[in-house]
Amino acid sequence: MSVWQRMSNNVIKLMNITLFKIILFVLIGVILFFTLYGNVKPEKLNVQLFSVADQTIRSPITVEDKESTEKKKEEAKNQVQDVYVVNKEIAQNRVDLISSIFDSVTEVNNEVEKELEEKKKKAEEEDKDKDSIKEPSVDEKVELLKGKLTNEVTNEIMDRSLKSLIPYSEDQLEIAKDITVTAIHTVMNGKIPSDEVENAKKRVEDILKVNDGLTSDLKSASIDLGRFAIIQNEFYDPTATEEMRQQAVDSVEPIRVLQGQVLVEEGQLISREIHRQLELVGLLDSDNSIQPFIGLGLIILSILAALYFYTFKRISKEKEKNIQFYLMFFLVLSVTIVLMKTISMFQQFEYTEIGYIFPAAMAVMLIKILMEEKSAMLVTIILAICGMIMFNEGVAGTFNVGMGIYIIASGLAGTLFLNKRNQRNNILYAGFFISFINIVTILAILYLQNGHYGAKEYGVFILLAIISGISSAVLTIGFLPFLETGFGVLSTIKLIELSNPNHPLLRKILTEAPGTYHHSVMVANLAESACEAIGANGLLARVGCYYHDIGKTKRPHFFIENQMNMGNPHDRIPPQASKNIIIAHATDGAELLRKYKMPKEIVDIAEQHHGTSLLKYFYYKAREKGGEVKAHDYRYPGPKAQTREVAIIGIADSVEAAVRSLNAPTTDQIDSLIKNIISDRLQDGQLDECDLTLKELEIVRNTLSETLKGIFHSRIEYPEMKK
Structure with a gap:
């Protein structure tokens, strides 16, 4: 029995102890935490107000800029002007008022004439001289007319204008009324704010002056009545104004500082606004921020829970081989995560796209060959989550979704290509297939991001994809004998060789x-x-x-x-x-x-x-x-x-x-x-x-x-x- 097998058997005995199972989970949790810690730790910046930035700083999170949002809402609210509405009833009321004045003049004249005829008739009956009965004077008629009008009218309209109306017949007054009412109606149909009343009076006066159908006295009286009739008809509406302002406020979209957004360029002055944004995204208060670590802990707990329910829940107490398989599962996963972390560290040297060289299908193919397809799928998901965090282009707390898609596509390609009848040399063929899928995935991600790259950049991406696929196959072939020997695993490839x-x-x-x-x-x-x-x-x-x-x-x-x-x-x-x-x-x-x-x-x-x-x-x-x-x-x-x-x-x-x-x-x-x-x-x-x-x-x-x-x-x- 080899040294590896003896060690494996000793570990298997320990695996039957619950405490050792707990230690194994704690170990994988610690590996995940320390490999992902540096990628979620908030970046500590020594930035002073009005200093010059020594590096380009990007936002690690997406957060709403409430201060800027409120400022923009206030600006939108102030841009809404007061709402004024025209009261159409006022125009009709003023027309009716002027019409009633003309009607009152006609009514006074008719009443005076009727009363005069009655007095003459009575004088004839009494054999009195009817010629001695005199018609009331104009002033008297004016007084009678005032009795029929309101105080507002009598106070505003001069007696001269009323006197000018009294001598005219009913037909002449009717013509004057029609002309005056038409002019008033024309002017009052427009907007007349408070500061335009005098101009409106002038317009009605001009309309009446050019009319040749009236005598000078009657025209003068009509002008006075027209000017009197014109008043303000447009008024401020506070309710409508407030509604418009609220609509303007509601239409303002919240201003957000987006994840990955450049807050300050290298060599740029740190103004108060930039300093405020740096503080908003937490880059100036990184020592007290524990939320990223809570989030990382929750992610790790989720991964461990998935591993627990998928691994040890499936282990039969009578079958040591299953325990041995899952011990190997944790070993392959841990080594792959450490390898991923090692590659991600090159990002600090401005190799932001180095993640595409990661052999994402290596662990997947090893698990597929040595264990089963479902376990390989689980490894793919875990590696995709870790890859999105590790290859975040140096921006702490961000997620590289493209890298997650890349790892999933590469892992699925390796899982689907291999089958139970694969010879060892077919793993290399799988590497070529994975390389092809990697190239397609990278190009899809670049085009979706609407990236503008030259032929040289595309060549580098394609080269990284090919290296990833081929290295996955080579490393799988290299690690396979050690795992088969060390854990005594009888894989499909081993069976074919036997x-x-x-x-x-x-x-x-x-x-x-x-x-x-x-x-x-x-x-x-x-x-x-x-x-x-x-x-x-x-x-x-x-x-x-x-x-x-x-x-x-x-x-x-x-x-x-x-x-x-x-x-x-x-x-x-x-x-x-x-x-x-x-x-x-x-x-x-x-x-x-x-x-x-x-x-x-x-x-x-x-x-x-x-x-x-x-x-x-x-x-x-x-x-x-x-x-x-x-x-x-x-x-x-x-x-x-x-x-x-x-x-x-x-x-x-x-x-x-x-x-x-x-x-x-x-x-x-x-x-x-x-x-x-x-x-x-x-x-x-x-x-x-x-x-x-x-x-x-x-x-x-x-x-x-x-x-x-x-x-x-x-x-x-x-x-x-x-x-």
Whole structure:
């Protein structure tokens, strides 16, 4: 056993202790914290007001500049002018008022005329001189007119104007009213603010002056009435004004200092506004800022929680191999994160795009080959999160989303390209495929960012993408043997290498026990098809079958498949000795495999494929000879099959040997034979310690039957050539 394997086994024993599991999680958490700490630690700046900046400073976060926002809102509010509205009712009211004045003059004249006629009529009746009755004077009529008007009108309109209206007839007054009302209506339909009232009066006066349809006295009176009618009709509306100002305030978008935004250029003077923005984003108070570390802690806790629920929740307490796999998982993840941190440190030398050289698919391919695809997906997500933080172009607390996309694309490419049948040299082909995906991803990110780069810059990006893909493959090939050896991992690639016919043990079987070799190949075909039918590891079953009878090479002629043109040596020895030789091939094979440092899974197949089954032939032969014979003495030492693959190999081994013993087996004979062998193993308890279900056993039976029918199909008999 190698030093690495001994160390691995010691660690596995510790892994069964809960405290060690906690230590392992704490260790990975510490690695994550210290590798990401420098990328989230707020940058400490020694910036003085009115000093000159010695470097270009960018904002590490996106934050609202409330002071600038409030200032902009105040400016928008002040730009809204007062809202004035025109009261249309005022125009109509003033027109109605002037119309009523003219109507009142006509009414006074009619009343005076009527009263005068009544007095004359009464004088005639009384035989008085009607000529002595005089018409009321103009002043008297004016007084009567004032009685019909309001105080506002009588105070504002001069008596001269009223006197000028009294002498005119109703038709003349009607014409004057129409002309005056029209002029008033024309002027009052426009806006007349308080400071434009006099100008409006002047406009109505000008309209009436140019009218030739009135006498001078009547025109003068109409002008006075027109000027009187014109008043302010546009008034300040506080409610509408406030609404407009509120709309202007609401339309102002919050002013934000964006993450990555340049706050001050190198050599620029630190003004009060720049100093305020530096303080706003926390660059002047970095010693007291703990929020970035709280955020980092939450991210690490989320990663650890995902690892816990995906790893140790999946570990079976009976299977040390799973614990060993996940210990390797943490080791690969830790080494990759440290490598990522090392590459990210070159950003301080202005190599801001150095992250694209990171071999993002290395850990993913290692986990995919050594463990499973789901674990590789989890590694991809974790590395993408770490990459977004580490490759933040030197701006603490920012996220490089492009790098996260790049790592995810590269990791997925490595996961999807590799399959369970990949040879070791196909990893290099995967590197070329990853390089192509890297190039496509980088170009997509650059175009999405609307970046303007020259041919030289694009060439550098493409070169970095190619190096990332190829180095991922090279490092995977380089690390794979160490991990396989150190943790005793039986990977797909290792299985393919073990299936090489030139392997020393396979050549040993072929040369020393050729019958056993061909028997093993037949069993391998049966076991692989049955395992793949139920979702078990068919490749492991095939390779395990190649070596499962390696113990027969110690005494090959004691096994019937190797007895060509010779007698059976068991006929010359007692059944007990024969039993010991036959049973020993399982333990002898396990010892030989351990000597050649074969993987534990292969050793288990050789040791467990017979389980504790009874060696019936020699047991019954011993009973026939008489004496006390115990069935326990004629059973294999075991243990029983612990996995589905071992159980299926045991069934296939028995089935192949049994069918081969038949002379021209028929379909019904094959079906009956397989069913009896599986039923016998079930009743004997040989399948009690593996997780094969009855449904899977039925699938295994059908698969073995179909495969054997294809092997032992009928053939035509060729006629013998005669002279």
